Amino acid sequence: MVTLAEVAQHAGVSASTVSYVLSGKRSISTTTRQRVEQSIRELGYHPNAGARALASSRSNIIALMIPLRTDMYVPVMMEIAIAVATTARLHGYDVLLLTGEEGPDAVRRVTGSGLADAMILMDVELEDERLPLLRQTDQPSVLIGLPATTSGLTCVDLDFGATGALCVEHLAKLGHRDIAVIGEAPAVYERHTGFAERTLDGLRSRARELGLRVLHRPCEGGYDAMTVTLARIFDERPGTTGFVVQNESAVEPLLALLRQQGRAVPEDVSVVAICPDQVAVQASVRLTSVAIPAQEMGRYAVEHLVAKLDGRGGDDVVLIAPELTVRASTGPAPAGS
Amino acid sequence: MVTLAEVAQHAGVSASTVSYVLSGKRSISTTTRQRVEQSIRELGYHPNAGARALASSRSNIIALMIPLRTDMYVPVMMEIAIAVATTARLHGYDVLLLTGEEGPDAVRRVTGSGLADAMILMDVELEDERLPLLRQTDQPSVLIGLPATTSGLTCVDLDFGATGALCVEHLAKLGHRDIAVIGEAPAVYERHTGFAERTLDGLRSRARELGLRVLHRPCEGGYDAMTVTLARIFDERPGTTGFVVQNESAVEPLLALLRQQGRAVPEDVSVVAICPDQVAVQASVRLTSVAIPAQEMGRYAVEHLVAKLDGRGGDDVVLIAPELTVRASTGPAPAGS
DNA sequence: ATTCGCTGTCGAAGCGCTTCGACAGACTAT
DNA sequence: ATAGTCTGTCGAAGCGCTTCGACAGCGAAT
Numbered sequence: 186m187v188t189l190a191e192v193a194q195h196a197g198v199s200a201s202t203v204s205y206v207l208s209g210k211r212s213i214s215t216t217t218r219q220r221v222e223q224s225i226r227e228l229g230y231h232p233n234a235g236a237r238a239l240a241s242s243r244s245n246i247i248a249l250m251i252p253l254r255t256d257m258y259v260p261v262m263m264e265i266a267i268a269v270a271t272t273a274r275l276h277g278y279d280v281l282l283l284t285g286e287e288g289p290d291a292v293r294r295v296t297g298s299g300l301a302d303a304m305i306l307m308d309v310e311l312e313d314e315r316l317p318l319l320r321q322t323d324q325p326s327v328l329i330g331l332p333a334t335t336s337g338l339t340c341v342d343l344d345f346g347a348t349g350a351l352c353v354e355h356l357a358k359l360g361h362r363d364i365a366v367i368g369e370a371p372a373v374y375e376r377h378t379g380f381a382e383r384t385l386d387g388l389r390s391r392a393r394e395l396g397l398r399v400l401h402r403p404c405e406g407g408y409d410a411m412t413v414t415l416a417r418i419f420d421e422r423p424g425t426t427g428f429v430v431q432n433e434s435a436v437e438p439l440l441a442l443l444r445q446q447g448r449a450v451p452e453d454v455s456v457v458a459i460c461p462d463q464v465a466v467q468a469s470v471r472l473t474s475v476a477i478p479a480q481e482m483g484r485y486a487v488e489h490l491v492a493k494l495d496g497r498g499g500d501d502v503v504l505i506a507p508e509l510t511v512r513a514s515t516g517p518a519p520a521g522s
Numbered sequence: 523m524v525t526l527a528e529v530a531q532h533a534g535v536s537a538s539t540v541s542y543v544l545s546g547k548r549s550i551s552t553t554t555r556q557r558v559e560q561s562i563r564e565l566g567y568h569p570n571a572g573a574r575a576l577a578s579s580r581s582n583i584i585a586l587m588i589p590l591r592t593d594m595y596v597p598v599m600m601e602i603a604i605a606v607a608t609t610a611r612l613h614g615y616d617v618l619l620l621t622g623e624e625g626p627d628a629v630r631r632v633t634g635s636g637l638a639d640a641m642i643l644m645d646v647e648l649e650d651e652r653l654p655l656l657r658q659t660d661q662p663s664v665l666i667g668l669p670a671t672t673s674g675l676t677c678v679d680l681d682f683g684a685t686g687a688l689c690v691e692h693l694a695k696l697g698h699r700d701i702a703v704i705g706e707a708p709a710v711y712e713r714h715t716g717f718a719e720r721t722l723d724g725l726r727s728r729a730r731e732l733g734l735r736v737l738h739r740p741c742e743g744g745y746d747a748m749t750v751t752l753a754r755i756f757d758e759r760p761g762t763t764g765f766v767v768q769n770e771s772a773v774e775p776l777l778a779l780l781r782q783q784g785r786a787v788p789e790d791v792s793v794v795a796i797c798p799d800q801v802a803v804q805a806s807v808r809l810t811s812v813a814i815p816a817q818e819m820g821r822y823a824v825e826h827l828v829a830k831l832d833g834r835g836g837d838d839v840v841l842i843a844p845e846l847t848v849r850a851s852t853g854p855a856p857a858g859s
Numbered sequence: 860a861t862t863c864g865c866t867g868t869c870g871a872a873g874c875g876c877t878t879c880g881a882c883a884g885a886c887t888a889t
Numbered sequence: 890a891t892a893g894t895c896t897g898t899c900g901a902a903g904c905g906c907t908t909c910g911a912c913a914g915c916g917a918a919t
Binding site for chain 3: 525526527537538541542545547548569570572573574575576577578579
């Protein structure tokens with residue numbers, strides 16, 4: 186293992202000079218710099234991460250806490266994780282992967298040990314146990330998601346309220362009057378993750394303004410659950426022609442069942458989904474959808490943290506404006522309805 | 523930030539004693555141990571990761587290199603990542619998330635800087651550029667996947683050869699004679715990731731022994747590609763009654779198209795998939811499938827590394843035996859065929 | 860010619876921990 | 890009673906780096 190001292194000796198300078206070449210924190214003459222850089226290359230030197238962290242009290246690592254559950258939003262989480270890792274590298278940071286399993290203890294461990302300089306938390310609940318710890322520590326953090334109170338915190342999320350409103354507006358514009366919302370599994374509402382409620386609130390209040398009727402049904406994914414849910418919906422509101430789906434594992438079952446019942450999409454029934462673009466494009470009908478901006482959230486989170494670690498920027502709640510992409514699953518409401 | 527020295531002072535012992543309490547590397551009297559542990563709790567002490575890494579040349583971190591691509595096997599990769607993170611924590615390790623983007627440089631960086639004690643590599647190609655580096659370094663590593671030559675390496679993977687054979691055996695036992703294999707996208711074969719070829723080889727040679735006919739067609743996911751592929755298959759082999767699908771994004775399109783063409787599953791046509799259980803269960807027909815043992819691979823990789831870091835165990839190639847779960851998509855071949 | 864302020868370099872201290880050798884004291888075996 | 894063996898604890902060295910203050914050398918300003 187090559188050390189700073191060896192590089193220094195090889196280049197005929199002192200260790201501190203090499204360090205300054207590396208960090209750029211003091212000016213170094215061009216000739217010296219080149220000589221040092223040459224030595225670094227020749228010897229294949231890599232600074233020791235531990236020593237660096239100890240001396241500078243900076244680990245150049247960002248911790249990313251992902252939910253343990255793999256039953257929901259897997260592609261979204263993956264996309265966020267990859268965006269975080271990629272963006273972090275761009276700024277010279279590495280990413281430590283934590284699972285939600287450890288809960289608040291993980292936060293304590295990371296802040297206490299100096300393992301990471303900052304944290305990104307996903308799957309934030311309204312009254313998340315980790316929040317008090319984040320507020321106490323002076324280590325920067327970003328939440329992906331929105332808790333009940335955000336004072337002293339930095340958050341980024343899709344504006345789910347606006348998303349709900351946007352979906353219903355689109356359907357209204359096409360002449361649909363009776364809207365059904367296929368929501369997340371009941372467990373999601375019980376866990377108080379917030380985004381599902383926010384979507385619903387935004388959707389309902391816009392629907393009220395536009396004079397639409399809304400029926401909301403939580404739904405586990407899969408064919409069996411969807412069969413029951415759909416039957417109930419058409420029972421209660423036979424005139425339903427617009428669907429908003431927020432559960433990606435309900436999308437394909439819904440389409441299959443509608444087909445099976447002889448209801449054509451989009452001629453008889455329109456469907457808007459809130460899901461990653463990939464799901465929308467790969468479905469059996471290309472879905473009009475509002476995408477979940479996973480990449481953008483991941484990138485924003487890292488960039489905010491980097492800025493904060495550099496002494497720039499403050500707390501901040503960013504709600505990303507939803508964008509609705511029209512594809513093949515929505516069309517004018519049928520004349521007879 | 524609380525340091526070892528402060529704990530030592532608080533407990534009225536020397537710093538080294540506290541260190542030995544923490545590591546258990548020397549015997550400590552019960553009374554002293556308890557006093558120290560008490561102080562640790564009272565002060566909320568967490569050892570500084572950097573200092574520890576520097577002094578012990580052990581970071582207690584395992585690096586996990588995941589592919590950057592999010593177009594394939596996302597749930598599998600996520601499951602592996604989570605299994606790795608969870609298992610690692612169980613053994614006192616944390617996980618550093620690297621993307622494949624950096625390629626061999628990432629390997630150099632990690633081994634050179636002592637950022638991690640060991641690495642797990644996913645998405646291994648037959649002639650992977652990272653392999654020479656792994657062979658050089660004395661840092662333990664595990665590949666998830668199988669390169670062309672495995673000498674001096676540790677690998678774990680599903681036994682895709684046996685998987686192919688198992689699928690074809692199952693169909694043969696049910697009386698199917700004409701089998702079509704829906705493979706991965708052509709790009710996968712060109713990238714030489716190996717598993718697709720191995721599946722095919724195993725499948726073909728078992729089919730030959732059993733006297734079955736096999737037609738193999740690579741296939742991009744999605745409905746349009748599947749439509750073309752399926753048409754060609756029934757064109758060339760109208761008597762095809764058994765399908766083996768290795769591309770999870772082709773599964774649902776295939777089922778939909780078969781339904782649409784009036785071919786009932788499993789009465790007219792049987793389908794075996796090679797995919798995560800979750801996909802198999804959530805499909806519109808519950809699929810007979812061979813699962814990809816993501817958790818098991820992740821866990822094995824970590825446990826092997828931990829053993830190696832503790833000075834136990836050596837190089838080793840582990841191929842996990844496939845298990846076929848019979849669900850609702852396979853049945854006896856139709857009488858007339 | 861003297862002073863001043865740069866620029867570029869060096870030496871040394873110290874970050875918080877692990878680990879090695881030393882050793883006091885309590886036992887056991889002779 | 891003596892030597893030998895443990896057990897439990899301590900002090901000190903050092904891991905490889907960053908960073909602070911010091912300072913030599915130089916050109917610009919007086």
